[in-house]
Amino acid sequence: MPIATLLSRVIPPDALRRKLIAIRLAESIGKGVFISGSVVYFTLHVGLSAGQVGLGLSAAGFSGLVSSVVFGMVADRMSRRKLLCALFLTLAAGFGLYSLVDTAGAFFALVMCVGFVEYGTSPTMSALMGTLVPPDERVRLKAMMRSVFNIGFSVGIGVAAAAALSPRLLVVIPLTTAALMVVAAVLVTRLPEGERKTIPSGLAKFAAVRDLPFLGVIGVSAVLASHVTIVLVTLPLWALSRTSVPHFVVPLLLIFNTVFVILFQVRASKGAETVAGACRTARRSGFWLAGGCLVIALTALTSNMVVVTVAIVAAVLVLSTAEIMQSASAWGLGFGLAPEHAQGEYLGAFDLHVITQNIAGPAVLSGVVIAFGLWGWVAVAVVVLVAATVITPVARNSERRLVAQQPELATV
Template sequence: MPLSRLATLSARFIPADSLRRKLIAIRLAESIGKGVFISGSVVYFTLHVGLSAGQVGLGLSAAGFSGLLSSIAFGMVADRMNRRRLLSILFVTLAVGFSLYSLVDNVIAFYVLVMCVGFVEYGTSPTTSALLGTLVPPEERVRLKAMMRSVFNIGFSLGIGVAAAAALSPRLLVMIPLTTAVLMIAAAVLVTRLPEGEAKPIPSGLRRFAAVRDLPFLGVIGVSTVLASHVTIVLVTLPLWALTRTSMPHFVVPLLLIFNTVFVILFQVRASKGAETVLGASRIARRSGYWLAAGCLTVAVTALNSNVILVSGAIIAAVLVLSVAEIMQSASAWGLGFGLAPEHAQGEYLGAFDLHVISQNIIGPAILSGIVIAFGFWGWVAIAAVVLVASALIAPAARRSERKLAASSPEPAELSTVSA
């Protein structure tokens, strides 16, 4: 590869200034740790701890439900205390939690610990976003989030490799939670090297749970939940469909996720261009829905033909189209989240906006997979139709929320300050 091309690729993931490099390094440590644990957790808990697959699945689902509360709760805390200190505390707490997994020997202890760890883990996203909002100018936040997501996919892939190596021997399985714990400590140490950031103004009489009382903002979250269906489709619904309802060779199915991951790494930063404003982000969100609907309709075609080559080609094409939808919707979500969050309550609002992905992770697999398995071709068509409706609604919903934000912005005299 020419040096100029290599330099261009490196610039996508390695910022020129030290602050952004530190933020990227934190994301890398966190993502490797999560890659190790998420990819190796089922193997660890079934083979090392001795739990059943059903018990592990129930525990991990319970951890997901805990994020419905913690995402907003920690966002509110981040608005009221030093964000750098809070994020460091969260990573240290996670390190302790992952370390304790090595001592778990019964299902009750597993359920308690996995819910506690999940509760803390879902708090890192809004805290990180709030801290980023303090340290980085508004026009640069979406691009930096895109870089961090590309780096996350790189780190997550590395973590999968570490987990696979640990799974080679029963004696090494305990390294799965312990390695994750070490990486959380590394992330915590890196957070302490960030600057304090500028003081952020907050209203003296700020209402609690303002984000979930903001109906226009909740409307944007609801529509975004539909547009984020690509999460469930790529990870769960499409692989399940390919394995059970098509003639596609089974060995190709895991390769689809690899293809999707590489695509996101290469093109997420480029897809973030134009999403820096609410108007631009809503337009990109609308287009992401078109791509998502097209991907669903492409998969639907496989219900009409059993030819292996045609089916395989259609599914691979669908993954490409769905990957485009993914990077566009992710970029639009960052733009909408930052753009519609009041400066004095960024943590709370960004935590609430995270619910569009958290809820998709919880309810998406059962609903979307159930629809396509039960109704086949028409199931995919129905999903595409709902997505197109969401595409039409996202821009009006964003405009309404933006008007509400402008009308409710506090006057300077009403503000006090809190350290970031």
């Protein structure tokens, strides 16, 4: 693919969208540096054990269950641009403080605080986009931003790898991330404020997590987002422990997945701009995801290294297709089912479908397939197919509730 064609897919022609893309790029490079280098930094530089690092990072993930909704609510009630800028500056301070951490207690306290703030940036950014970008353009822009995120994340991995070459350079990992968060904050100040919808008086707090039809969409979407865990955790574990795939192939699978998303995410977003279109895309993503699971299941039937390797690579291709479709559908459903006056809160709640997958997915999916082998993969495929089948009626039920609420809210 020509470079010019690729750049046209990830760099919008207008200044506003380029600013949003630039913010995402700075954030993604910073996260790529820290996420890929954090284990090395905390074990070799700080002196923590692998168990302590893992426990701390998991605890940070749990904080997202609360902060994504809380900061979404805050974003609906104050300047979203100012809030996003404040969040990035707070993250910069937090990542900078990692360079001073020298005990497990300080690490646990700081990683929880940083995690809590970090999970607030996504709903705040999405809510700000909702005030700046027309509804029919939001999904495509989110797709561009995701492609850019993968590019930036890959750059960040390279920076972390370079820093890991010398013990003296390890401190560059948190400090580089801190600096990039400052860059993101400065770029946010160059955005317009955008118009916010007035919140109706008497609206119940935590309305999103009380909205049962909307929670149903989140739950089904969490199942369809299983590709996250499968590609990052379950498939590598399966390949290393239950197949004859050469070990050097396993890291290459993630590179292949990353490049695939960069090239095709924007194209996959076409048609997911509406709730109906997002449902169709989500259903197709489920079929692809189930197909990927079944391809992996076949590797339990042979020990031929060539056949297994080809099957694993083919499965990553299928799973990557499911990933870009599911991501696009999630943006369409999130924006389409969020009331205009509570976009931050509802988008923050919708982020729970990925957060819960990140927390529960590794233990559940890996446990099932490692314990039951071929039939474990078949069981996962069946559950995914059920989710793909019910996503449309579940989303339509939530949409009907949203439409029914509009006259009531208008008269409050």
